[in-house]
Amino acid sequence: MSETTGCTADWHLEHSTPDQLLHYLDPHYPFARQANVLAQRFRDVQALCDGGEATPALTRLRNALAFHLIKLSRWWRFDFCPRGVTGVNNPQFLSYVKNHAERSVDDESLLDAFTAQRYMHAGDGGHIAILAHDPLTDPTISILYGVDGQRAFRFATSSHDAEPLWNGQAYPDFASAWLAARTVHALACDDSTDMHEFKTAQREHMWARAWHRQHFHRSRKLPLIQLYAQAQAQLSNCQSAFGRAEMKTVADRLAFTLAQTAFQRRMTVADLIEESDMLAINLRAANTIKQRARAYVATCIDPALRPEMDILLDRVVSYVPRRCP
Numbered sequence: 001m002s003e004t005t006g007c008t009a010d011w012h013l014e015h016s017t018p019d020q021l022l023h024y025l026d027p028h029y030p031f032a033r034q035a036n037v038l039a040q041r042f043r044d045v046q047a048l049c050d051g052g053e054a055t056p057a058l059t060r061l062r063n064a065l066a067f068h069l070i071k072l073s074r075w076w077r078f079d080f081c082p083r084g085v086t087g088v089n090n091p092q093f094l095s096y097v098k099n100h101a102e103r104s105v106d107d108e109s110l111l112d113a114f115t116a117q118r119y120m121h122a123g124d125g126g127h128i129a130i131l132a133h134d135p136l137t138d139p140t141i142s143i144l145y146g147v148d149g150q151r152a153f154r155f156a157t158s159s160h161d162a163e164p165l166w167n168g169q170a171y172p173d174f175a176s177a178w179l180a181a182r183t184v185h186a187l188a189c190d191d192s193t194d195m196h197e198f199k200t201a202q203r204e205h206m207w208a209r210a211w212h213r214q215h216f217h218r219s220r221k222l223p224l225i226q227l228y229a230q231a232q233a234q235l236s237n238c239q240s241a242f243g244r245a246e247m248k249t250v251a252d253r254l255a256f257t258l259a260q261t262a263f264q265r266r267m268t269v270a271d272l273i274e275e276s277d278m279l280a281i282n283l284r285a286a287n288t289i290k291q292r293a294r295a296y297v298a299t300c301i302d303p304a305l306r307p308e309m310d311i312l313l314d315r316v317v318s319y320v321p322r323r324c325p
Contacts, residue, residue, distance in 0.1 A: 004044045005304035009053045013061060016041040018068045024075060025132055025145075027175040028242070031076050031212055032249050033300040038069055039085050039216075040302040046088060063100035067107055070097055074114045074151075077173040078215045085216050113147050124149035125170060128156075134181065141188055143181045145174065153177035157184055173212075175205055179242070197240050204243025207234045211250040224261060225276040228254040228289070249300065255292030256301075259316050269316060290316070 007015075021037050023029035042065040048054075049062055066082075073080035082093035101108040112119050113129045121127035127149040134143035144156045144164050152170035155177045167184065171177040179202045186194035211231065222230075231254050235247040262272045270286040290313065297309045 004047045005040065005302060007044060007304055009045075009048050009055070009058050012041065012045050012048070013057055016045065016061060016065070018064055022068060022072065024071075024174070025135060025178075027178050028245070030249050030300055031078075031175075031246075032215065032253055032296075035072060035076070035078065035215055036300055037302045038065060038072060040305065041065055042069060042086055046086065060100070060103070063096040066093055066096035067100040067111070070114075071107075071110065075174045076212055077209065078212050080216065084218070110147075114151055117149065117151075121149045125152070128154050128166060134178075141185055143185060145177060145181070155181040155184075157181070157188070159188075173209060176202065176209070179205055197242075201240035201242035204234075204238045204240055205246060207238075208243070208246035208250060211247075215253075223276060224254065224258050225273060228258060249296070252292045252296035253300065255289040256296040258289055259293040259313055263312050263316050 018038070021041065022034055042062065045058060045062045045065060049058060066086075069080065069082075069086070072078075082088055082090050086093065088096075097111065101111045109119065109129065110131070120129060125148045128146040129148075131145045131147060131153075134145065140159055142158045142164070144158075146154045146156070146166070148154050148170060150170060152172060153174050153176065154166055154170060156164035156166040158164040167180070169180060171180065179198050183195055183198040183202065186192075186198055228251065231247065231251040235244065235251050238244040238247050258272060259269060262269045265272070267275075268286075269289050273286055273289075293313055293316075294310075297306055297313065301309055
């Protein structure tokens with residue numbers, strides 16, 4: 001993948017603001033797309049700044065993108081090392097984050113809640129900073145989201161302008177809290193269909209959460225083929241629409257990584273599979289992997305990079321390795 005998309009500073013100022021890229025309150029929006037595009041846009045803008053185009057506006061954009069990489073990593077609970085993901089050393093990256101936070105009271109408070117907690121009762125699960133109001137629920141039942149002194153996500157419900165009642169359960173990421181809140185909302189509305197759907201999605205999100213955490217990991221203990229097979233098995237067991245969508249994205253990402261590996265090694269996907277001992281994955285599965293890789297490019301890769309990634313996938317499909325007679 002190229003270091004940058006080649007877009008200009010003016011293009012980024014128009015198209016790369018965080019509010020255009022991120023959907024914090026709607027977990028249906030693919031996590032992988034948000035993480036990938038946000039990281040790519042930061043790398044692009046950082047390269048422009050390093051190349052002598054560090055205008056005040058572009059510098060503010062770079063700092064905002066850095067802040068939201070930290071926020072997104074806490075929101076979805078994935079491992080994030082600035083140097084590993086962006087190429088910028090950690091102290092410098094954090095200086096960008098702090099410079100952004102100094103310009104926004106809300107962002108500074110949120111950063112503090114997830115880090116130093118100077119304004120929170122650190123370690124106190126009962127001290128909760130309100131993050132947002134759920135914009136998608138029945139107006140007669142209000143749902144609030146917050147983060148507590150243990151850096152966990154919480155939700156509260158209230159009706160008819162009553163004081164919000166915070167649920168006693170704490171959640172490691174926003175999506176978990178959102179699914180639990182929707183389950184409670186369905187119960188309050190006596191909607192058994194939605195309640196079953198969201199309860200099932202809660203369980204399946206736990207499977208996806210383990211994959212989300214390792215989204216930017218470059219080294220894994222198991223071979224890629226085996227990881228893909230695991231994700232496929234979990235996907236086939238998903239019963240909720242939310243769970244299927246999450247696990248499909250995970251399987252698509254692993255398929256794309258397999259295609260990248262095949263390209264780097266000048267092999268076809270089928271040869272990569274044949275080289276492994278995963279005999280249960282046959283040639284038909286190789287075609288599925290290529291289809292999943294294309295789906296990942298179409299939905300979760302920065303649009304500015306898609307032509308290049310399509311060329312990569314075309315070569316993986318068409319390349320026929322030379323065999324010895």
